[in-house]
Amino acid sequence: MTFDGLGGPLTAAEEIRALARPLGTPADLDPLVARAGDARFVAIGEASHGTHEFYAWRADLSRRLIEEAGFTWIGVEGDWPDCWRLDRWVRGLDDQGLDAASVLARFDRWPTWMWANREVADFLDWLHAVNLDRTERVGFYGLDVYSLWESLSEILGWLAAHRVDSLPAAMQAWQCFLPYQEDPQRYAWATRIVPEDCEDEVVGLLVEVRRRAHPTSRLDDEDFDVLQNAEVVAAAERYYRVMVRGDRESWNLRDIHMADTADRLAEHLGPDAKGLLWAHNTHVGDARATDMASAGMVNLGELLRRRHGTPDVVLVGFASSGGTVVAADAWGEPDRVMPVPEARPSSHEWLLHETLATPALFVFGADRSGPWLSRRLGHRAIGVVYDPAREHGNVVPTIMGARYDALLWCERTRALLPLHREARAAEAEYETEPTGF
Structure with missing residues (x-):
């Protein structure tokens, strides 16, 4: 139980206000950089595959961890062959007459907007330029199973x-x-x-x-x-x-493959290698803190913690109240900008909005027994297929303090900027999804 300065128990809102730190510029990430800098794996999530703020803050955090804490590789929720060609470019080995947008234009698996977007291109242009001045260059690899x-x-x-x-x-x-x-x-x-x-x-x-x-x-x-x-x-x-x-076994097979790939990369790149993992919250946040566990499902974040221990693993989640997002109406359909409704009552997002109504950074300490961090509430998860009118289907019951080690609260968000519009796909991969996603 967490207590206030007078010895009384805190309410959930009081705990949120006590933990919240400003989040306006990359310098505000200092507490998280300090917490994550010594880890071997830092998994950075996103609450949708189509939100500018999630991608932009993830890029800002990754820049700082690369420059200040010596992280040496990035593994993403993408195909190995596509990302391998991007890795060869970003490390200065192939296609050096191109920029990041031109290399990302080769990504043709639906939904292309997940990686072929302005936010990722800007980060990779930065990484490419930084790599040219480094002896040990930071790589960019795909963790997924579809190819x-x-x-x-x-x-x-x-x-x-x-x-x-x-x-x-x-x-x-x-x-x-x-x-x-x-x-x-x-x-x-x-x-x-x-x-x-x-x-x-x-x-x-x-x-x-x-x-x-x-x-x-x-x-x-x-x-x-x-x-x-x-x-x-x-x-x-x-x-x-x-x-x-x-059934749920396909989800487990996919996340086990992603965790195995991360382990193979860490072994290949050497004992001093430190990895950043980019994936959706549903992969990054520990499944044991959600209803995924009762369905017999595991995920990347859980597997990293179980295999490497909590000191070497930091899990970072994202959340927002409302705004806009890029998604599709059905598998293989073109992307479009959709509204994200205001947070549902009695969800983590609703509680954060009602308490703060402003962006904030949360870095959780050892004691996570307080009335917010230990409370199971709905936590929004938007996939590449989205129907704003059916928000009840986009909620994952979550114990926030057990699922993540840190949370970036973005309040109002806007859609990311795809590099090109998605055409209707003749065939699209039918991705497995956890409960509520």
């Missing part, structure tokens, strides 16, 4: 150039997937109808790539890239098969 065909294609290219005698294993996997015309949903549904799949082929491919990518020595970047693509193919094949069942 089955793209990763398989990358493996074929690498084997053809370096290990042509291993091509038969890759071609077996390619031939197995070929009838599905690069459509993972078609493959997944086919495995529901007939008891045949490509699991043996992709496992065989993974074993072969592991054998041929110098497993007894420290991998160079090119070998690490092909090995990670093989891990993606194996994880994606299983993910798509499980996804069509409609």
Whole structure:
């Protein structure tokens, strides 16, 4: 129990006011930089995939942690092959005649606005310029599981150039997937109808790539890239098969893959490497502090804490009361700017708005037993598909002090700026989602 200066218990509003710090400029992030600077992993969330303030403050915090605390890599909720090409540019290795917006224009998986937006481009232009003056350059990597065909294609290219005698294993996997015309949903549904799949082929491919990518020595970047693509193919094949069942295992497979990728990156980059992880709050905030846990779901933030311990992991969440956001009406539909309704009564957002009505930074201490931090309330989570009229479906019951180590409260927010308008997608990935998201 948290007490006021007179010895009486605090109310939730009093605890909020006692913890709140101003949030107006990057200098106001000092308490969070001090808290996160010694960690090995700092996971920075977002309450939507389409809000300017979430992306802008995440970029500001990342800049400071890179410059002042020695963070050396960024892993994002994006595809490995796309982000690998971006990493090669941001570290000054490929495509140096381009700017960030031109490289991001190559992202073509719906929803492209998640990464191909002005906010990310501005940060990456900064990172590219900073990297050119650094000996140890900060990398930018994808953690996600969706790129089955793209990763398989990358493996074929690498084997053809370096290990042509291993091509038969890759071609077996390619031939197995070929009838599905690069459509993972078609493959997944086919495995529901007939008891045949490509699991043996992709496992065989993974074993072969592991054998041929110098497993007894420290991998160079090119070998690490092909090995990670093989891990993606194996994880994606299983993910798509499980996804069509409609249960929660597909969510777990995806977040376990993201956590495994973060661990592989940390090992590859060395014991002094320190990583920033960018993903939605539903991946970043510890699932054990939400109703996801009762549904048997885990997530990236929980796995990082369990694997590495709380001193080495800092989880940062975002929240806002209302404004506008970029989202779509349905999977594969064009993006548009939508209103975000005012916070629902008895939610964390409502309580913060009623108490503060101004942006604020919260860095939680060791004692999180107070009436706000220990209280389970709804916490808004907006996905890439959004219906403002159905706000009740965008709420994750959350114990704030257990879910995050810090929270950035943005009050009023506005939509981010996509680099191009999203066309209607012929096919779109059907992302699994936690309860209320």
